[in-house]
Amino acid sequence: MPTNPQKTLALWLVLVVVCALPKLSLAAQFKGLVQLRYTDSENPDSWLYRGSGLYRYSEQHNGLTLGSSVLSLRQELGSAFSAHAVVQAHRDENIELGFTEAYVRYKPLLPSGYEWQLQVGGFYPALSLENPDIGWTSPYLYTNSAINSWVGEELRTFGAELTLGRPGRRFNSPHSLELVGAVYKANDPAGSLLAWRGFAIHDRQSLFNERIPFADNPAFDTPQLRWQANDVLPFSEVDGRFGYYLGGHWDYYKRSQLRLYYYDNNGDPASLNEQSGQYAWDTRFWSLSWLFKLTDNTRLITQAIQGSTAMGDTRGVNNDYRAWFLLLSHSLGAHRISARYDDFEVIDNDHWAFDPNNSHGESLAVAWRYRLDKHWQVGAEVSRVDSYVENRQLWWEAENASQTQWQVNFQYRF
Amino acid sequence: MGRWTLGASLGVLLAQSAWALQVTVMDAEGEPLEDAVVWVSGTPVAAGLSTTEFIMDQKDREFVPHVLPVPLGSRVAFPNSDSIMHHVYSFSPVKTFEIKLYKETPREPLLFDKPGVVEVGCNIHDWMLGYIIVVDGGVYAQTNAEGVAQLRAPAQATSVSVWHSRFARIGQVENHELAAAHADTEVVIRQPLKPPLQDYGVDEFDAY
Missing domain, CATH: 2.60.40.420 (Cupredoxins -  blue copper proteins)
Incomplete structure (x- = not known):
């Protein structure tokens, strides 16, 4: 049983909050949503079942299932402190329940109009604009873009993040600025899924101590990769080093919102945990996101990332990756229609021919969501992904695959 | 009975002494300012x-x-x-x-x-x-889209106080003399005005 420092931290946080509850006059704020989902997806099978497909579901695993299921808790601790936790449930191969975020925020009131905030714990870096709903879910489509599918499964900050802000309205300016910096541990294996599966299209967020499977890779039988497990523990600490990211947010009113981040987990690629089969990956990237409201009801969201990742003491797996998407969403009364185009690519730069990592793909998705009342929502999504994944040849599969996926969702929000 | 008469007389007296004052608030360019607060200081509440x-x-x-x-x-x-x-x-x-x-x-x-x-x-x-x-004071009003505020001013009123959310010195109230007794008045704001920021519209999916 590997040690779980993040889980321990999160459990302690929750314990502190629960113990403090009766002593606080302010009630905790609970919010949540549950999705009941019917899916019809084409093969190849999902990586969650050790296949090489890019959807969460597949022909063997279609039908009625549990979609995003989130419980979000916010507890005020006096004037400046608040504790936050998000618990999610998954029903894939197994039923899993765990934390996706747990942190304490310190945001003091300042008379100057400037603001600063310190966040400590486990949480998402705020580099995306596609997932503003509770528990980092998306109000737009039922799948995330390739970029944010990956962010949801392999990125999380376990550390401290400092934000300095100049909110425009306090200074009578249409421009608001924020600078973000964070240092963190863990998150060393981030990049594994990009190398051995490539980008994917789904809405599954990894829990704090989850093992995410991927296909049994024959390359792991070679002496070079013999220590690598057939799964990734994305938030584990391997090399004992701190990673960091820096970000900038620039809003023009709330009409245009721009976010630029540089992320570097500062992984030591020579570092390996033989027990868990996890390497530290040297993963770094730039991310640029932009949200623009064309009208009050129509918005455009776009994001692009470009980066690199490498593992092994000779950087035997050494990849570049880039991806972008364009999302348009229009709301009409209780209806919301959204469409997204994705383009993504992983480029293999190393000379380990036994471990091909090249992949690329395109995806188009359209979703309709209809709010029945303040609790219930119904909707449907259809999407298609065309992909080339070079390592499918290792299983004697065609390297190219086209998949179509239908989903019908019933959502209850509270 | 006597008390009632006295009360009624006072009411009539007060009604007679208050008059309909119309104040138009404008910026330096003569454009009307909506949502300005105009009041007569010292009036009873x-x-x-x-x-x-x-x-x-x-x-x-x-x-x-x-x-x-x-x-x-x-x-x-x-x-x-x-x-x-x-x-x-x-x-x-x-x-x-x-x-x-x-x-x-x-x-x-x-x-x-x-x-x-x-x-x-x-x-x-x-x-x-x-x-x-x-x-x-108890006599106050806000200007409409034409910059006009309607007040029931007391007979002795000689000036009005004016404030607007675009004032560059946000805490500084301006006092303006009335044009003449019982006359409608145009007020031109003296201090610089900040640009209007009406565009801070948000919705449930604006991140925070």
């Missing part, structure tokens, strides 16, 4: 008004109304019509306060017993901004 509970609501992540004039000594309640929490505060010397507001737990109204300008913000949603103008 009607008995009913001082017990009225004024309301500054929080709705769709905005303060509603954006500008709330209240007479000195008023109580203002801060309900929360949103399903999320707000952390309302003011650092203005006229009234410094801080309240965390859940929809489920309304708080006691706050007393505003000093005249002046109170700038209200939210520590969670930093674009939220509201103003409570505590006026030292």
